[in-house]
Amino acid sequence: MIEWFDSHLVYALILILFVIGLYGMFLKQNLLKKVIGMTIFQSAIILFFVAGAYIKGATVPIYLADAASSQEYMNPLPHTLMLTAIVVGVATVGLALSLLIVIYRRYGSLEEPEILKRMQ
Amino acid sequence: MSHIPVLIPLVYLVGALLIPLCGGYKKGGIAQFIGVLFSFLGVALSSIGLLEVVKSGAIKYVLAGWTSSVGIELVLDPLSAFMAWVVTAVSFVVLLYSKEVLKVELPERRGPFISVCLLLIMGLLGISLTGDLFNLYVFLEITSLAMYIILSIGGDKRAPVSVFRYLILGTLGASFYLLGVGFILLETGTLNMTNVAESLASSGLNQPAVILGVLMMIIGVAVKMAVFPLHGWLPDVYSHASSIGTSLIAPIGTKVSAYVVIRLLFFVVNPETGGFPIPIYTVIGFLGAIGIVWGSLMAVSQTDLKRMLAYSSVGQVGYIALGIGLATPLGIIGALLHTLNHACMKACLFLVSSNIYSQYGHTDIRRFDPSMRKKMRWTSAAFAVSALSMIGLPPTAGFFSKWYLVRTSVEESQWIFLVAIVLSSLLNAVYFFRILERMYLRNGLQEEETKASGVMAQGIKPSMMIGTLILGAGIFVIAYGNVWIVENLLRPITY
Numbered sequence: 001m002i003e004w005f006d007s008h009l010v011y012a013l014i015l016i017l018f019v020i021g022l023y024g025m026f027l028k029q030n031l032l033k034k035v036i037g038m039t040i041f042q043s044a045i046i047l048f049f050v051a052g053a054y055i056k057g058a059t060v061p062i063y064l065a066d067a068a069s070s071q072e073y074m075n076p077l078p079h080t081l082m083l084t085a086i087v088v089g090v091a092t093v094g095l096a097l098s099l100l101i102v103i104y105r106r107y108g109s110l111e112e113p114e115i116l117k118r119m120q
Numbered sequence: 121m122s123h124i125p126v127l128i129p130l131v132y133l134v135g136a137l138l139i140p141l142c143g144g145y146k147k148g149g150i151a152q153f154i155g156v157l158f159s160f161l162g163v164a165l166s167s168i169g170l171l172e173v174v175k176s177g178a179i180k181y182v183l184a185g186w187t188s189s190v191g192i193e194l195v196l197d198p199l200s201a202f203m204a205w206v207v208t209a210v211s212f213v214v215l216l217y218s219k220e221v222l223k224v225e226l227p228e229r230r231g232p233f234i235s236v237c238l239l240l241i242m243g244l245l246g247i248s249l250t251g252d253l254f255n256l257y258v259f260l261e262i263t264s265l266a267m268y269i270i271l272s273i274g275g276d277k278r279a280p281v282s283v284f285r286y287l288i289l290g291t292l293g294a295s296f297y298l299l300g301v302g303f304i305l306l307e308t309g310t311l312n313m314t315n316v317a318e319s320l321a322s323s324g325l326n327q328p329a330v331i332l333g334v335l336m337m338i339i340g341v342a343v344k345m346a347v348f349p350l351h352g353w354l355p356d357v358y359s360h361a362s363s364i365g366t367s368l369i370a371p372i373g374t375k376v377s378a379y380v381v382i383r384l385l386f387f388v389v390n391p392e393t394g395g396f397p398i399p400i401y402t403v404i405g406f407l408g409a410i411g412i413v414w415g416s417l418m419a420v421s422q423t424d425l426k427r428m429l430a431y432s433s434v435g436q437v438g439y440i441a442l443g444i445g446l447a448t449p450l451g452i453i454g455a456l457l458h459t460l461n462h463a464c465m466k467a468c469l470f471l472v473s474s475n476i477y478s479q480y481g482h483t484d485i486r487r488f489d490p491s492m493r494k495k496m497r498w499t500s501a502a503f504a505v506s507a508l509s510m511i512g513l514p515p516t517a518g519f520f521s522k523w524y525l526v527r528t529s530v531e532e533s534q535w536i537f538l539v540a541i542v543l544s545s546l547l548n549a550v551y552f553f554r555i556l557e558r559m560y561l562r563n564g565l566q567e568e569e570t571k572a573s574g575v576m577a578q579g580i581k582p583s584m585m586i587g588t589l590i591l592g593a594g595i596f597v598i599a600y601g602n603v604w605i606v607e608n609l610l611r612p613i614t615y
Contacts, residue, residue: 025288038291045299052306078305081254085298088261095268096287102272102280119278 010051017044031110035096042089046082053078124169125181125194128204129245131162136238139231148230152219155234159212166208173201174608189312193251198612203248203379210371210463211241217471217587218364225362226274237368240266244376253301253311264290267369274362282356289353293343296336303333317388325394334389345377347441348411351434358430363474370433371467375459378440405445409540411438416547425473425483428551435544436462439525442537446528449614454524456610461517461598465506468591472503475580488558498585500559502592507552509595512545517598
């Protein structure tokens with residue numbers, strides 16, 4: 001039981017973050033809170049990749065002359081992928097925020113029902 | 121070693137970056153010239169690539185001289201070469217068309233707009249050509265970001281709100297895809313599509329991580345493809361965007377995602393041979409069939425031409441999904457031929473709607489009158505041809521792709537699919553004929569109403585005419601060349 005928790009607890013925590021993000025994206029009425037939910041959601045995925053690359057007792061993936069096997073390093077590939085994913089996420093959030101600025105200037109509100117009312 | 125696979129997307133990237141360097145952000149004319157020139161180069165390169173692939177088989181290209189298991193691989197095989205050609209050709213015609221309309225719709229921001237358009241096309245080509253699952257995610261997001269920008273500026277006042285909704289849903293889709301890639305990566309240890317396919321073929325698909333990964337990837341891409349229950353973003357976004365934005369994105373945007381589904385299901389995963397526990401083809405096929413009927417029904421009830429075309433896009437994506445769901449060589453051929461047909465005719469219809477808007481200042485079907493056939497003779501003709509093609513009447517391109525789908529449905533005894541196709545063809549006839557009736561079958565020109573009230577003072581400019589007519593003629597070219605296209609371009613894909 002303890003061993004299972006030791007290896008799987010992190011995934012349970014990621015799942016919680018994942019659900020919080022989804023909740024923010026779809027059930028919050030405020031558009032800014034939707035963006036916040038989106039970033040939490042993306043962070044959950046980034047953490048999932050990083051956690052998947054983790055090998056217990058292994059070291060950072062920098063070449064060591066006396067390392068016996070590849071099992072002594074953590075897998076560097078997911079880390080590099082996530083660097084790209086972070087950049088993509090920043091671009092998306094930037095674009096979302098700039099859309100919100102335009103929406104706020106046009107409708108004077110970021111609450112979805114209010115905007116829908118003024119769109120009529 | 122041939123460099124064509126990397127040159128095709130690179131041409132557009134260079135063009136996009138050259139526009140600000142040449143001062144195109146200040147002078148729209150320069151940007152327009154660079155845009156058309158570089159997309160012409162793109163068409164030329166993708167045509168060469170397509171011919172080369174037809175003649176001598178797939179070209180694999182690994183960036184930066186790595187081996188294919190380490191570096192990012194670009195693959196120009198019959199499927200991706202076909203898709204790349206469709207993307208470059210349609211986008212070239214739309215960019216050729218865009219000059220006069222952009223002058224009116226986006227007078228200050230033509231340069232940046234065209235720059236982003238080129239980035240969008242680069243992203244779409246990247247998706248088509250890449251042989252790496254993660255690289256596909258990056259291109260998917262480049263495409264989506266460019267789409268959000270193009271769709272939110274220059275159009276209706278409500279565009280930013282609908283694009284924001286699309287952004288939330290689109291990010292969800294891309295994130296699901298990424299999560300799916302994560303599962304596949306942790307299970308197989310590689311991202312290269314060929315290696316993943318080999319690894320999955322030897323290990324089998326009936327493992328929780330693989331099942332979850334594949335499902336998440338497909339669901340993620342299905343959001344971008346706008347398959348039936350996930351299509352909610354599409355109608356608002358398309359009908360609120362600027363005319364050039366919609367004309368550029370509607371024909372090719374969702375099709376490339378459909379291509380990703382084909383690529384994943386037939387070249388990477390192979391659910392049938394690998395013992396995948398969920399009947400994924402049947403599910404996609406049925407969702408497609410529902411989407412066809414739903415999209416057509418909604419299109420019938422619309423009164424705005426652009427919104428009607430947007431709903432009809434939902435239906436047309438359904439046809440492609442149905443072809444994928446049939447999962448036989450003939451079904452895939454039907455789906456791909458329909459991709460080409462629909463790209464051509466939907467682009468033509470959206471350009472026609474932009475022509476009408478430029479002359480009349482509205483696209484309200486109830487206010488269409490017979491003066492259109494006098495004032496815009498060729499535009500009306502192009503509309504009639506593409507409308508007949510959408511319905512699927514024999515001398516036009518739309519008939520042939522529907523024929524392949526109908527034939528395969530009969531061969532596979534999928535009677536529900538058959539009913540959906542026939543029913544939607546009838547509904548298509550309803551919603552297009554009510555416009556044709558207003559244009560052609562009514563008498564009495566009310567001269568006082570035909571005064572130019574549109575956004576463009578003079579008649580339709582030659583540059584706009586050329587674009588519309590190329591696509592209108594394209595419908596006939598595809599129709600008469602369909603045997604050649606199927607035998608030489610599509611048949612090799614299914615082997």
